Amino acid sequence: MRLTTAGILVILSAxxxxxxxxxxxxxxxxxxxxYVQPPAHTPEITHEIPPIVDIAVLAGALCVASFLALxxxxxxxxxxxxxASLIYFGFYRQGCICPIGAIQSTAExxxxxxxxxxxxxxxxxxxxxxxxxxxxxxxxxSVCPLGAVQEVVLIRPLRLPGLLRHALGLLPCVYLALAVLxxxxxxxxxxxxxxxxIALFRLNGPAGMLILAAAFLVISxxxxxPYCRFLCPYGLLLGWTSKLSWRRVTITPDECIKCRLCxxxxxxxxxxxxxxxxxxxxxRKGVITLVCMIAVAPLIIAGTTWLMLETSPTxxxxxxxxxxAERIRREEAREVSDTTDASQAFRESRRSTEDLNAHAAExxxxxxxxxGWAGAFIGLVIALRLISLSTRRTRDEYQADxxxxxxxxxxxxxxxxxPRNRKPKDDGGTA
Amino acid sequence: MTASAKSNSKYSAxxxxxxxxxxxxxxxxxxxxxxxxARTWKAxxxxxxxxxxxxxxxxxxxxxxxxxxKIIAExxxxxxxxxxxxxxxxxxxxxxGWLLLVGGCLLVAAAALAVSIGKKPHMPAGKTKGSDDxxxxxxxxxxxxxxxxxxxxxxLAVPVLTKEVSTRSEAKxxxxxxxxxxxxxxISPYTNVPLTFDGIEGVNIAWKTVVPLKGASSPAVWDGRxxxxxxxxxTREVYCFDALSxxxxxxxxxxxxxxxxxxxxxxxxxxxxYAAPTPVIDVENDRIFVMxxxxxxxxxDTFGKIIWQKHLGTPDNFYGHAAxxxxxxxxxxxxxxxxxxxxxxxxLICLNADTGEEVWRTPRPVGSSWPTPIIAEVESGDQVxxxxxxxxxxxxxxxxKELWRVDCLDGDGGPSPIFAxxxxxxxxxxxxxxxxxxxxxxxVTKTHVQxxxxxxxxxxxxxxxxxxxxxxxxxGEFSCIDAKTGKRLWHKDFEASFYASPAMAGDRIYLISxxxxxxxxxxxxxxxxxxxxxxxxxxxxxxxxxxGRMYIRGKTHLYCIEEQSK
Numbered sequence: 001m002r003l004t005t006a007g008i009l010v011i012l013s014a015x016x017x018x019x020x021x022x023x024x025x026x027x028x029x030x031x032x033x034x035y036v037q038p039p040a041h042t043p044e045i046t047h048e049i050p051p052i053v054d055i056a057v058l059a060g061a062l063c064v065a066s067f068l069a070l071x072x073x074x075x076x077x078x079x080x081x082x083x084a085s086l087i088y089f090g091f092y093r094q095g096c097i098c099p100i101g102a103i104q105s106t107a108e109x110x111x112x113x114x115x116x117x118x119x120x121x122x123x124x125x126x127x128x129x130x131x132x133x134x135x136x137x138x139x140x141x142s143v144c145p146l147g148a149v150q151e152v153v154l155i156r157p158l159r160l161p162g163l164l165r166h167a168l169g170l171l172p173c174v175y176l177a178l179a180v181l182x183x184x185x186x187x188x189x190x191x192x193x194x195x196x197x198i199a200l201f202r203l204n205g206p207a208g209m210l211i212l213a214a215a216f217l218v219i220s221x222x223x224x225x226p227y228c229r230f231l232c233p234y235g236l237l238l239g240w241t242s243k244l245s246w247r248r249v250t251i252t253p254d255e256c257i258k259c260r261l262c263x264x265x266x267x268x269x270x271x272x273x274x275x276x277x278x279x280x281x282x283x284r285k286g287v288i289t290l291v292c293m294i295a296v297a298p299l300i301i302a303g304t305t306w307l308m309l310e311t312s313p314t315x316x317x318x319x320x321x322x323x324x325a326e327r328i329r330r331e332e333a334r335e336v337s338d339t340t341d342a343s344q345a346f347r348e349s350r351r352s353t354e355d356l357n358a359h360a361a362e363x364x365x366x367x368x369x370x371x372g373w374a375g376a377f378i379g380l381v382i383a384l385r386l387i388s389l390s391t392r393r394t395r396d397e398y399q400a401d402x403x404x405x406x407x408x409x410x411x412x413x414x415x416x417x418x419p420r421n422r423k424p425k426d427d428g429g430t431a
Numbered sequence: 432m433t434a435s436a437k438s439n440s441k442y443s444a445x446x447x448x449x450x451x452x453x454x455x456x457x458x459x460x461x462x463x464x465x466x467x468x469a470r471t472w473k474a475x476x477x478x479x480x481x482x483x484x485x486x487x488x489x490x491x492x493x494x495x496x497x498x499x500x501k502i503i504a505e506x507x508x509x510x511x512x513x514x515x516x517x518x519x520x521x522x523x524x525x526x527x528g529w530l531l532l533v534g535g536c537l538l539v540a541a542a543a544l545a546v547s548i549g550k551k552p553h554m555p556a557g558k559t560k561g562s563d564d565x566x567x568x569x570x571x572x573x574x575x576x577x578x579x580x581x582x583x584x585x586x587l588a589v590p591v592l593t594k595e596v597s598t599r600s601e602a603k604x605x606x607x608x609x610x611x612x613x614x615x616x617x618i619s620p621y622t623n624v625p626l627t628f629d630g631i632e633g634v635n636i637a638w639k640t641v642v643p644l645k646g647a648s649s650p651a652v653w654d655g656r657x658x659x660x661x662x663x664x665x666t667r668e669v670y671c672f673d674a675l676s677x678x679x680x681x682x683x684x685x686x687x688x689x690x691x692x693x694x695x696x697x698x699x700x701x702x703x704x705y706a707a708p709t710p711v712i713d714v715e716n717d718r719i720f721v722m723x724x725x726x727x728x729x730x731x732d733t734f735g736k737i738i739w740q741k742h743l744g745t746p747d748n749f750y751g752h753a754a755x756x757x758x759x760x761x762x763x764x765x766x767x768x769x770x771x772x773x774x775x776x777x778x779l780i781c782l783n784a785d786t787g788e789e790v791w792r793t794p795r796p797v798g799s800s801w802p803t804p805i806i807a808e809v810e811s812g813d814q815v816x817x818x819x820x821x822x823x824x825x826x827x828x829x830x831x832k833e834l835w836r837v838d839c840l841d842g843d844g845g846p847s848p849i850f851a852x853x854x855x856x857x858x859x860x861x862x863x864x865x866x867x868x869x870x871x872x873x874x875v876t877k878t879h880v881q882x883x884x885x886x887x888x889x890x891x892x893x894x895x896x897x898x899x900x901x902x903x904x905x906x907g908e909f910s911c912i913d914a915k916t917g918k919r920l921w922h923k924d925f926e927a928s929f930y931a932s933p934a935m936a937g938d939r940i941y942l943i944s945x946x947x948x949x950x951x952x953x954x955x956x957x958x959x960x961x962x963x964x965x966x967x968x969x970x971x972x973x974x975x976x977x978x979g980r981m982y983i984r985g986k987t988h989l990y991c992i993e994e995q996s997k
Contacts, residue, residue, distance in 0.1 A: 155543045162567060166574025167581070174582060203528060207472065221539065275564050289568075300579075307586050314590045331734070338655070338680070339734065382575060389571040392564055 051120040065142045066135035075409035081142035090145030095201040100234040104183035111184035132241040136248035141407035150220040157224045157267030168230040173381040176233030177374035187318040224267030239403035249407040252417045256397030265411040270404035290390040301379030308375025316367040325360035447548040454541035461534035468527040475520035480513040492641040606652040606975040609709035609755040613806035619976035622937030625994045630967030637993040638677030646706030650975035650982040662705035667723045681735035687727040688742035698751030707753035724751045739787035753801040759828040768800035793831035807850035823857040839865040851896035860890035882917030893932040921958045930971035
């Protein structure tokens with residue numbers, strides 16, 4: 001609770017700074033044809049942060065976060081780090097640049113030879129993954145500002161039914177596939193465009209984004225990190241990487257005594273209970289299930305590939321050129337009776353409709369091919385999840401799920417084996 | 432329980448109560464601030480100078496008169512006022528944002544405290560239940576299957592949901608030419624038109640926009656656009672106004688050929704004007720047809736692109752050509768009466784609406800005239816009804832052959848005929864009004880005139896009829912006549928001069944005087960004066976109607992009249 005209050009104060013103080021930075025931009029007045037606008041002066045950038053500082057801060061934050069979660073094992077220390085990240089990466093840097101959005105620039109630079117990418121974007125994309133490979137999801141624990149703001153407002157976490165968790169758990173995979181597809185084809189950076197917390201960090205934005213931020217904040221009061229668990233495409237990548245991590249968060253620093261105190265500690269459903277006493281006796285049944293899942297995997301992949309190919313004409317409309325070509329076609333076919341700024345600009349550009357249509361067709365072709373691959377990727381993820389659910393791994397103690405655990409440190413506080421949780425008794429002994 | 436424990440428990444209970452109370456108050460406060468902010472945000476958006484209708488209107492005025500320092504000063508003043516208001520509300524929003532943030536934080540902190548205090552501590556449980564991996568796997572597979580089904584449904588539904596619907600099928604507000612269209616009845620299909628308005632005070636005025644060039648043409652409305660023409664001696668223009676904002680979407684200059692530059696003689700520049708014919712709209716093919724006093728006819732698409740244009744020769748008309756073209760199927764029919772009867776220059780001309788090529792031309796035994804021909808849907812087939820001194824003549828629109836004629840008019844005829852209750856009503860100031868049965872052949876003057884009436888006849892305004900009653904406006908004297916018998920039921924002298932033809936919306940008749948005074952009377956057998964309104968400027972044109980709206984062209988502005996929410 002004290003941590004929550006502290007977090008609130010952090011938000012307030014950070015907001016003060018962020019609002020001070022807010023400058024409302026407004027077009028100059030239109031005073032008619034006789035009025036001569038004075039020349040515009042672009043003020044010098046006085047406080048631009050060199051990219052190396054951003055990289056250094058990120059690297060430092062990841063080091064500290066990893067240390068706090070793995071070595072110090074202090075929930076309070078993780079909280080302080082959450083607050084610091086919220087201030088710096090959230091309200092001060094206003095959520096940009098962030099590793100989640102860097103997925104798109106990286107994908108575009110990788111798949112589109114014409115695209116360029118900055119060193120900061122590459123490092124922001126790769127560094128948290130590298131740290132995860134060594135230390136688990138320490139980025140999610142206390143560096144990511146999106147995770148931090150959700151962590152702060154979580155009041156009364158509700159335990160979601162397993163069926164719902166698995167269903168919603170597919171969304172990050174779809175979101176990742178679409179984000180990469182749109183970025184690689186130059187259509188849009190949807191992760192940035194629909195970042196639910198960017199309006200909060202900037203204390204400004206379109207009404208729709210402010211409402212979205214408010215909605216996510218309200219949900220985050222009762223559902224632990226809804227964006228991180230059910231939308232974040234970078235969280236998906238981190239989860240996979242975390243499965244291979246060299247070190248990771250453990251609930252207990254010593255041998256688990258199975259006291260079940262930690263069972264309710266995790267609001268993210270990442271604690272797995274031991275299963276040695278409930279393993280199925282019928283091994284043959286389990287094997288049949290697994291074989292069935294492996295057998296249907298190609299069908300699933302084919303199905304999602306077909307589905308995405310079917311949807312590709314609609315997906316292609318995310319690209320402004322395709323939209324413009326469609327608009328011009330509708331105007332020419334008299335399906336609409338007005339024009340748009342874009343269509344008027346096109347008509348005044350003297351560019352031919354054939355040229356526009358050819359360009360749009362090329363983009364649509366790229367989107368269609370990309371959509372096929374994206375569909376195959378989604379199908380593969382679904383198939384692997386089904387196969388994973390059909391396999392059994394023995395657990396003889398309470399464990400944090402490698403992919404789902406965000407190293408928030410809540411379970412540390414509940415473990416009686418951890419020496420930090422043992423308070424001296426009045427008579428000098430320990431409890 | 433020890434005394435210390437009891438004391439702690441009591442303290443915790445009090446603290447929890449306080450936290451819950453604080454959370455409730457903070458929640459209510461946050462909600463209140465959010466509501467106030469939503470309202471302020473609406474006001475803030477309304478005062479945004481980038482697309483404010485008043486500024487847009489002033490910009491249009493400036494476009495028409497770029498030298499006007501008064502308009503420039505007014506723009507500056509208006510812009511400053513809007514900006515001041517915009518930033519005032521913006522400041523309120525910023526303050527509100529702070530209050531919202533503080534309220535939200537307090538709510539979260541208090542709620543978290545209350546939850547924290549009320550939470551029972553974890554206690555070591557009994558033997559571990561263990562994980563049922565079989566059940567978890569089954570639930571997981573079901574969850575993934577459910578998600579896959581939902582995603583598939585979404586993916587298949589998205590193309591359908593995002594399919595853009597053609598606006599053609601949503602075409603509303605069919606007021607497609609002079610007095611509404613081919614029949615030119617002057618009767619609005621919409622009844623939800625404001626009873627009264629004030630163009631000076633802006634009451635029930637949705638917008639008003641300066642029409643760059645003068646004209647006596649009336650508005651034609653279709654699909655969110657209002658079309659007008661304007662002209663002077665040198666320039667002829669077509670205007671497309673946005674029906675919602677009043678902004679001029681496009682304006683197009685018309686010069687149909689070398690003969691276009693010849694200025695027609697005798698045109699009364701401030702009366703008939705160089706742009707008296709009302710535009711005609713072809714909704715099937717998105718075409719607009721316009722005509723000017725110099726004889727230029729043009730066809731444009733809805734984006735202002737000229738499809739074809741044609742110069743019919745400079746009309747020899749001593750007030751200036753005023754008859755609007757009329758559309759019948761693929762034919763654009765023009766009553767081009769000019770000179771004296773002996774000159775044999777008058778003709779009814781049919782042009783191919785797609786190409787502008789002449790389809791047929793029928794000479795007319797009349798001199799200059801000003802009425803617009805109408806299309807009468809008679810049982811035996813459509814007829815083009817024309818009026819000019821001295822004849823009412825009906826033609827077959829397919830080939831231009833004369834069907835029947837009645838010799839009943841005299842003088843310089845301005846009123847157009849109407850067709851109602853199976854009768855053609857034709858009139859002019861110097862003669863009479865005649866109710867003619869349109870089923871004759873040849874000269875039916877003696878056989879097909881059902882009744883005649885010769886008092887208080889109009890010289891410009893066309894009559895109006897709902898099939899039972901007939902109304903006429905003659906220099907301020909407004910008469911109501913029984914359409915079947917020709918007996919006058921009542922009349923009222925408005926002591927004003929009128930050029931605009933009467934128009935009916937529901938049970939109301941709108942009469943607009945030349946000074947812009949509007950009189951609304953009931954359409955019953957008894958005189959019932961319902962309201963008076965003031966356009967705020969002179970008006971010689973007939974109103975146009977759309978859903979909930981009325982468009983009136985004044986001397987300077989085009990007005991959109993709509994009931995404003997209080």
